[in-house]
Structure formats: structure tokens, C-alpha cells
Amino acid sequence: MAKNTATSDTTYSSGSKSAFTRGVLSLYKTFKLLGSTLSLSLGTIFFIPQPLIGAILWLALLLNPRYAAFAILGIVVGATIRKLLRVGDAPWLGGGLKANALLAALMVAWLTKVTEISLLAQLAIAAAAAAAASILAAAIMRALDGSNLPSLVWGYCLVAAMMFSACPNCPSLAATAMQTPSIPGNAIAWGNAFLSSLGSFIYSPSYEAGLLIGLAILFWSRIMFITGTIGWLCGVGVALAFEQLDLIYVWLPISYNYFIVGMALGSVFFLPGRASMLMAAAGGCGASFLGFVLQNLLQDSPIAYLPITAAATIWVFIGAVALAKEQSVVSLNKTSQLPPEEAWWHATYWSQKFGQDEPLLAVPVMGKLQVTQGFDGKLSHSGNWRHALDFQRPTTTGADLEPVLPIWGAAVYSPAAGIIERIKNNVPDNQLGISNYAENWGNYIVIRLDKGGWAMLAHLQQGSITTATGLHVEAGDYLGSVGNSGRSPFPHLHLQAQNSPDPDSPTTSFRLVNYQTISDTNALLLHWNAAVPAEGNIIMAGISNPAVHNVLASVAPGKAVWVVKSEGHIPRNFRESRADNVMGINISFNEAGNHIFSSNSGKPLLCSLAPDAWRVIEAEHLSSPFLKLLGLVAPSIPYAATVGMVWDDLIPILPAGFKSWFSMCVFPYRKKTPFKFAYCKCTAEPDLNGKTIQIETRLESRQASLPLKLTCEFEILRGPVRIQADFKNGTVVYSLLSFEPRLPFNKNI
Numbered sequence: 001m002a003k004n005t006a007t008s009d010t011t012y013s014s015g016s017k018s019a020f021t022r023g024v025l026s027l028y029k030t031f032k033l034l035g036s037t038l039s040l041s042l043g044t045i046f047f048i049p050q051p052l053i054g055a056i057l058w059l060a061l062l063l064n065p066r067y068a069a070f071a072i073l074g075i076v077v078g079a080t081i082r083k084l085l086r087v088g089d090a091p092w093l094g095g096g097l098k099a100n101a102l103l104a105a106l107m108v109a110w111l112t113k114v115t116e117i118s119l120l121a122q123l124a125i126a127a128a129a130a131a132a133a134s135i136l137a138a139a140i141m142r143a144l145d146g147s148n149l150p151s152l153v154w155g156y157c158l159v160a161a162m163m164f165s166a167c168p169n170c171p172s173l174a175a176t177a178m179q180t181p182s183i184p185g186n187a188i189a190w191g192n193a194f195l196s197s198l199g200s201f202i203y204s205p206s207y208e209a210g211l212l213i214g215l216a217i218l219f220w221s222r223i224m225f226i227t228g229t230i231g232w233l234c235g236v237g238v239a240l241a242f243e244q245l246d247l248i249y250v251w252l253p254i255s256y257n258y259f260i261v262g263m264a265l266g267s268v269f270f271l272p273g274r275a276s277m278l279m280a281a282a283g284g285c286g287a288s289f290l291g292f293v294l295q296n297l298l299q300d301s302p303i304a305y306l307p308i309t310a311a312a313t314i315w316v317f318i319g320a321v322a323l324a325k326e327q328s329v330v331s332l333n334k335t336s337q338l339p340p341e342e343a344w345w346h347a348t349y350w351s352q353k354f355g356q357d358e359p360l361l362a363v364p365v366m367g368k369l370q371v372t373q374g375f376d377g378k379l380s381h382s383g384n385w386r387h388a389l390d391f392q393r394p395t396t397t398g399a400d401l402e403p404v405l406p407i408w409g410a411a412v413y414s415p416a417a418g419i420i421e422r423i424k425n426n427v428p429d430n431q432l433g434i435s436n437y438a439e440n441w442g443n444y445i446v447i448r449l450d451k452g453g454w455a456m457l458a459h460l461q462q463g464s465i466t467t468a469t470g471l472h473v474e475a476g477d478y479l480g481s482v483g484n485s486g487r488s489p490f491p492h493l494h495l496q497a498q499n500s501p502d503p504d505s506p507t508t509s510f511r512l513v514n515y516q517t518i519s520d521t522n523a524l525l526l527h528w529n530a531a532v533p534a535e536g537n538i539i540m541a542g543i544s545n546p547a548v549h550n551v552l553a554s555v556a557p558g559k560a561v562w563v564v565k566s567e568g569h570i571p572r573n574f575r576e577s578r579a580d581n582v583m584g585i586n587i588s589f590n591e592a593g594n595h596i597f598s599s600n601s602g603k604p605l606l607c608s609l610a611p612d613a614w615r616v617i618e619a620e621h622l623s624s625p626f627l628k629l630l631g632l633v634a635p636s637i638p639y640a641a642t643v644g645m646v647w648d649d650l651i652p653i654l655p656a657g658f659k660s661w662f663s664m665c666v667f668p669y670r671k672k673t674p675f676k677f678a679y680c681k682c683t684a685e686p687d688l689n690g691k692t693i694q695i696e697t698r699l700e701s702r703q704a705s706l707p708l709k710l711t712c713e714f715e716i717l718r719g720p721v722r723i724q725a726d727f728k729n730g731t732v733v734y735s736l737l738s739f740e741p742r743l744p745f746n747k748n749i
Contacts, residue, residue: 041075041098045153045201046213047268048220049337056216060209061202067109070126074098074105077130085393087138093150093336094184094264096141097134100155103202107160110203111170114177133159146321148332150269150586152311154531161303171302175253178205183252193300194232197255201307205253221339227277231262231284238288245359247292250300254291257310258284264314266339266497268333270321271347272668275329279317287313292539311693331356345654350669352650352675359453359497359510361415362475363391363541365482367405368525368716370394372650374535375509380487384506388496394538408461408491414447415455422446425465427485441494441503442486445479453508454501458494459486469620476612489747514542514612516640528638528647530612542612542640547686549639551693553613555595555719558741560585562626568730571705572658574625582737585626587719593720599624605631613638619652626734628653629725632678633697633710641682641693650675651699676701683711692721704728717741 017229035166036051042061043054058689061068066303078101082089089096117125144151144459145330164171195210202209217225235258239251266272267281285307295306321328335343347356354360363369373381393634395405427442436442443460445467461483465471484491497510511532516525517539525540533539576583588596590606598604608615619631635649643701655663655674667674677700684694692713696713699706707725715721721736 004722031309037079037098038072038075041078041096041102041373042071042202043216044093044596045095045099045103046217047094047224047263047336048216050220051214053220055218056212057202060199060204060212060216063206063209063212064204066113067106067203068107070109070123071102073123074102074130074478075125077101077105077127078134081131081134081138085135085138087141093141093152094268095151095156097137097155098132100137100153101130101683103156104129104159106203107156107163108710110178111167114173115170122642129159129163148318149315150318152314153307154311157306157308157311157316160306162309164302168301175302192257193252194229197232197252198259198612200253200256201260210419217263221267221274221341222661223340223668224263224333226665227266227272228259228263229278230266230277231287231686232259234258234281234284235261235288235291236399238285240290242292248295250295251288251291254295254305254309255288257287257291257307258311260307260310261287261313264310265317268336269314269318270330271333272340273330274378274669279330279671283313283317286316313731335586341668342654344668345664346620348673349650349675350653354513354675355509355511357452359416359449359451359508360513360530361455361495361497361510362413362513363515364413364415364457364495365391365407365410365493366413366541366543367410367537368540369393369407371533371535371537371539375532377535381570385496387507387509388494389512389532391495392490406491407482407493408484411459411492412457412479412493414475414477414479415457415495416447416449416451417474418447418455418472420445420467420469420471420473421448421454422503423467424471425460425463425466425480427462429462429484430486430488434491435489436485437487439486442488443483444486444503446501446503447473447496448501454498454505455510456494456496456498456503458496458503459483459488459492460484512539513647514638514640515539516542516645524644526642526645528640528645542638544639545642545685548637548641548693548741550714551686551714552637552639553609554683554716555587555714556717556741557588557743558586560587560718560739561737562734563737564626564732564734566730566732568727570730570732573705574628574707574727574732576625583626585624588601588742597627597630599627602627612640616701621656622653625732626723629707629710629723629732629734630712630720632699632707633712633723633725634695634714634720635678636680637693637695641685643682643685645682646680648677648679651678651701664711684713686716 024246038058039051042048042057042167046057048054078098079227082097089098105126108122108129112122112125133155136158137151140154184193192207195207196213198204198213199209232255235255235581239249244247261283262280265283266276270276270279274289274584290313291304291309298304302720321330333343335346364677369391370393371389372392375380376382376386393405424444427439430436441458443462443465444456444458445465446454446456448454459480461481462485463481464481465479467479482491482493496507498505498507511530513530517527517529517533517537528542562583562585564576564583586598590596593748595607596604602651603621605622607617608617613636615636616631622628635652638647678697680695680697683696684692686693692715695712697710707727709726711724712720713722718736718739723734725732
């Protein structure tokens with residue numbers, strides 16, 4: 001009985017401890033969620049969607065506890081309205097529901113501070129203003145859905161304008177009681193004015209608040225701070241020019257608008273670059289000019305001091321860029337939830353690989369082909385029709401001595417997925433050396449691509465087209481045969497991308513994918529790549545190696561245990577912190593079907609089973625040396641890989657460390673991109689017995705901290721099983737010790 005009692009007591013104690021632990025964890029998660037909500041709501045006003053950095057901004061608010069209390073009330077009201085309306089928030093747009101509600105509550109805290117209204121009434125007014133601002137913000141976000149225009153803080157501006165109109169004397173009384181900086185007269189005063197202007201956005205125009213805000217922006221993005229400062233300086237320059245003309249312009253309280261516009265146009269809504277830096281400068285000037293106009297139109301009304309000038313200027317510039325379309329000198333930032341430096345890196349990395357929003361088209365004819373006329377071809381690919389490729393069979397056979405079949409009658413396959421929009425199938429084929437100038441394109445097919453845009457295949461054989469308009473085709477579906485119709489003296493296939501279904505419409509740039517060319521070392525088509533080939537190149541569509549594809553596509557989710565052995569000196573970035581030389585890596589899937597390789601700490605490595613290759617798609621801020629090496633040794637592995645095949649790919653690893661704070665600020669403004677290549681070679685391929693794929697990689701970069709050579713082996717189901725990195729003074733080898741399969745979405749190691 002005593003034993004049973006002891007067991008019961010132990011069980012009860014363990015259960016109590018478990019309940020206590022669960023309670024602590026629940027409380028921690030609640031505080032974490034609350035902190036994240038508070039920080040995001042304030043941080044996104046300054047385009048900082050990062051809770052930890054947003055907490056620094058709260059220190060600026062806490063310099064005035066009254067403001068902090070009203071701000072929290074505004075966030076609570078905004079969150080309640082969001083739930084009642086059942087709408088999503090968009091924190092990365094510079095002002096969602098809760099951000100507008102926060103600013104509205106702050107405005108009431110400032111406006112009622114010197115009044116005799118009771119605190120309870122002040123809180124009620126603040127709650128009403130926050131509710132109105134969040135509802136207006138929701139309506140504006142709904143109206144702008146699908147456009148490039150951000151919602152910003154228009155809801156707050158409208159509510160503040162109504163409040164200022166309802167009590168015209170309140171703003172002047174509040175402004176009198178508020179600490180305001182004097183007009184600068186020396187360098188120290190100018191610095192004080194700059195910092196104070198940053199705090200004016202949240203009704204805290206002091207250098208202490210401005211310093212905290214400036215530090216938060218610097219921690220998030222150095223480029224944002226630089227472009228914001230450029231906007232502020234240019235805006236102040238315009239204001240001083242007005243003063244030189246003896247025009248009255250109270251610019252200091254409104255100058256925070258110049259900074260906001262500089263950040264927004266120079267690095268937030270547009271990718272950083274030389275052109276966007278000029279936009280930051282022009283935006284600061286525009287905001288200053290608009291502020292001067294508003295002050296005169298509104299007869300010095302406090303409404304002119306709201307961020308209306310910043311919001312309106314941002315909208316004007318974004319609208320102007322939208323009109324320019326493809327001709328624009330700046331690019332929209334589609335990943336504004338990232339720091340601008342990283343957004344630039346991500347966008348430029350992928351544009352270097354696959355172009356910027358260019359259609360990706362597969363080679364439409366099997367076998368060896370020669371590009372007899374490429375982009376800007378001298379014969380007919382010029383002007384509006386310069387983006388086109390002509391395919392014929394090569395005149396020489398190469399080292400393999402295989403006979404070259406004529407292209408006449410060769411099967412034509414769809415270069416991409418889309419809907420057949422136009423067809424012409426009744427133009428007679430020409431005799432050799434004769435062209436039909438009355439029918440420029442001969443028999444053709446126009447496909448409206450699923451990814452956007454159109455593609456046209458022309459000079460097809462009369463009566464060979466087997467598809468019909470309105471039908472959907474996938475990449476690789478049979479369409480017809482190569483002919484010699486239209487303006488075609490010799491049988492060939494013409495391929496182009498265009499901006500409308502009209503066969504005579506201007507062409508647009510595109511890229512071929514998954515094709516092979518002659519390598520540098522021999523005359524065999526063993527160089528796999530994905531870029532528009534130059535005129536005269538001999539190419540061939542990449543044909544998937546079933547054994548290689550089977551190994552890469554079968555990588556299973558699970559827990560992998562690796563043994564690490566090192567010799568000599570290993571650079572610190574690739575040195576494991578564990579002393580037992582054993583480490584765990586978890587392999588899982590995300591909702592998109594991408595492989596996730598993750599360690600106990602740091603961000604994971606994401607790999608995609610793309611249509612043509614197994615490819616690393618995200619390798620940012622990796623802390624695990626193993627994941628870094630995996631990203632370096634195999635940035636991509638084509639399914640067409642065979643022994644001897646070579647390919648090159650951009651190194652996907654984002655620069656890290658203290659130096660990257662400065663180098664990442666410079667990269668967007670240099671003519672030469674900072675990306676380096678990894679030169680890969682397949683040294684072994686699997687067979688029917690299931691042997692490994694072996695990849696050997698050398699890096700273009702000669703940095704001492706990077707490996708000179710890497711090798712990697714992949715096996716069926718288990719994925720990577722061995723990685724070796726040879727450095728200048730040492731070698732590290734990772735060998736798979738065990739692999740435990742798990743459920744696809746189990747991310748726990």
C-alpha cells in the first residue's frame with residue numbers, strides 16, 4: 001500500500017509540474033503574441049515588419065507614458081475592428097488597420113493633453129477615433145485591392161483632419177505645449193532638427209525619440225536610413241529655397257514627410273538602385289513642394305502637417321511608374337517584408353538566373369538544333385521583332401558522328417503551358433529558296449501562356465497542326481510539324497514571345513530553359529544551362545535521365561544523423577560548434593512541396609523539385625555549416641545529368657557577418673553584380689542498381705573562407721549522404737550515419 005501511495009504521489013507531483021510548465025508556456029506565448037502585435041503595429045508605420053526591432057520604437061513612445069497607454073488602446077481597438085470585419089491586415093504596406101488606429105489614438109492623446117476633459121472622456125474619444133481610422137483603413141485597403149498602391153495611413157489622416165476641423169483651437173494649444181526644435185543655425189542644431197523630425201510622426205519631436213527611431217531603422221536597413229536621409233535633405237533644400245524667395249513655409253514640423261517619402265520610394269516600394277535613389281531625392285522635393293502648397297491652400301491649418309504630403313507623393317510616384325510599365329527605370333519591390341538589401345539580393349539573384357518576368361520557354365523540337373538567327377538577328381530579327389529565335393538542323397554532326405536528320409517534318413512541341421488562341425494551317429509550303437511574302441508567318445500557332453504573355457511558333461507545315469483554338473496545352477504537348485511556309489526560303493522553326501495575340505505584335509524578351517550546348521572540353525552536348533543561346537549555338541533540349549530524376553524526386557522526409565570529421569584548419573563559418581562530431585538534420589516538406597532541410601538553430605535551406613532540376617530556392621541567414629555546404633555544392637542538379645555533364649549556377653548563399661552590413665548597402669548601386677558562380681560536374685550517376693549521384697563543384701570566388709572544391713553524393717530516399725569540402729588548409733567530411741523516415745510535415749528534430 002505504501003508503494004502504491006508513493007507512486008500516486010509521484011504521479012500527482014509530475015502531473016502538477018506538467019500543468020505548471022504548460023501554464024508557463026501558455027503565458028509566454030501570450031506575451032510573445034502581444035509583444036509581436038504591439039511591435040508590428042508601430043513598426044510598420046516606419047516600414048519595419050520585424051517585432052524585435054519594432055520594440056525599439058516602443059522605447060521612443062515610452063518616453064511619454066501617456067502616449068504609450070493611448071497607443072496600446074488604439075491597437076486593441078484596431079484588432080477588435082479587424083476581427084469584427086473579418087478582414088486581413090497588411091502590415092508591410094506602411095499602415096494596416098492597427099497602425100492607423102494606433103496613430104489616431106496618439107493624435108487624441110496629443111490633442112486632449114492640455115484640455116480639461118476627463119481622462120475617461122479622453123480614452124473614449126481615442127477609442128472612437130481609433131475605430132473610425134481602422135474602419136476607413138479597411139475600406140481603403142479593399143478599394144486598393146489588386147492595385148500597386150499601398151494603403152498607408154490614409155485612415156488616420158482622414159480622422160485627424162475631421163478632429164482638427166471639429167476643434168480648430170485644440171491643435172494650436174497642443175502645439176504650444178509640445179517641445180519643438182528651433183530653426184537650425186549650426187551643425188548641432190541641424191542634427192537635432194533631423195532627429196526631432198523623425199519623432200514628429202508619432203507626436204514626439206525630441207532628439208531622444210528621433211535617435212531611437214533612427215537606430216531602429218538602421219538596425220532594419222541601412223539603405224532605408226540612407227534613402228530617407230536623402231529625401232529629408234532634398235525636401236529641406238526646397239524649403240530653404242522657398243525661404244530665399246521670402247515665402248512663408250513652416251517646414252520643420254512637416255519635414256518628417258520628406259524622410260518617409262525617401263524611404264518609401266528609395267528602398268521600400270521600389271528595389272534599391274541608382275534610379276530609386278534619384279526617386280528618393282525627387283520624392284523628398286515633391287513632398288516639400290506639396291507641403292508648401294497645402295499650407296497655403298489650407299491657410300495654415302494643422303491638417304497640412306499630417307502625413308498627407310508623404311502619402312500623396314508616394315501614390316503619385318507609384319502611379320507614374322505603373323504607367324511606364326516595362327519602360328520603367330525602377331522595379332517594384334515584391335518582397336517588402338524583407339529588408340531592402342535582402343529584397344534587392346533576392347530579386348536580382350533570380351533575375352540573373354531566369355530574367356525579370358520573362359517567359360520561360362522549352363526547346364520546341366527534339367534533337368540537335370542550330371540557332372541560325374537569334375535576338376537582334378541581322379536578317380529579320382530587328383526592331384519590334386528582335387526577340388525571336390530561328391531553329392534549323394546543324395550542318396555538322398560533331399564528335400559523336402551521328403547523322404543529322406533534316407528539320408523538315410520534325411515534330412513541334414508546345415514550349416510552355418497555355419491556351420491555343422490563334423491558328424493558321426492552310427498556307428502552302430514553299431519550294432527551297434523561295435519565300436511567300438504575302439504570308440509573312442505562314443502557318444502558325446499563338447499560345448496564351450498561363451504565366452502571362454503569348455508565344456508564337458511560325459513557318460509550320462501545311463495541314464500539320466493537330467490542335468484547335470480554345471484548347472489548353474501543357475509544355476511538351478505535340479502541336480504539328482516544322483515546315484517551310486510563309487517568309488521562309490528554307491525549312492526552319494521560328495519562336496518568339498509577344499505582348500498580344502496578334503502575330504504582328506511587338507516581341508518581348510524570353511529565355512529558353514533546360515537545354516544543352518557543346519561544353520568547353522569536347523564537342524558533345526554536355527553543358528546544361530538555362531539562358532537564351534547566342535546566334536550560331538548548337539543546342540538540344542535537355543532529356544531527363546530517369547535514374548537521376550528518380551533519386552532526386554524520392555528524397556524522403558525524416559531525421560538524418562551525420563558524423564563530422566575534419567582535418568587541418570577549417571574557417572570559422574564552416575566549423576561545427578558541437579564537440580561530439582555528431583549532428584542532426586531534419587528533412588520535411590512545406591505546403592508548396594519544397595524540401596526543407598533544417599537544423600536545431602537558424603533558418604532552413606529550401607529546395608524545389610522544379611520541372612527541369614532539383615534547385616536551391618532559399619539559403620538566407622544559414623547558421624548551420626552543413627546547410628551552407630549543401631547550398632554551395634548543389635545549387636542545382638539537372639534531371640538530364642549524366643557522367644561528364646557540366647553546368648554553372650549562381651551561388652545562392654546570402655552574404656552574412658559584420659562586413660555584410662556595409663557591403664549589402666553598396667551592391668545595389670554598383671554596375672557589376674556581386675554574384676559568383678558555382679561550376680558543377682556530374683562525376684557519377686545511378687544505374688538500375690540504385691547507385692549514387694556524385695557532384696563535384698568548384699566556386700568562382702577565391703575567398704579563403706570558402707571551399708576550393710566540394711563533392712556531394714545523393715542516394716535514393718535518403719538524399720545527400722556524403723559532403724566533402726576541401727579548404728586551403730583543411731578538409732571537412734560529413735557522412736550520413738542513420739536516417740529515420742518521418743511524416744512529411746514533421747519539423748521536430
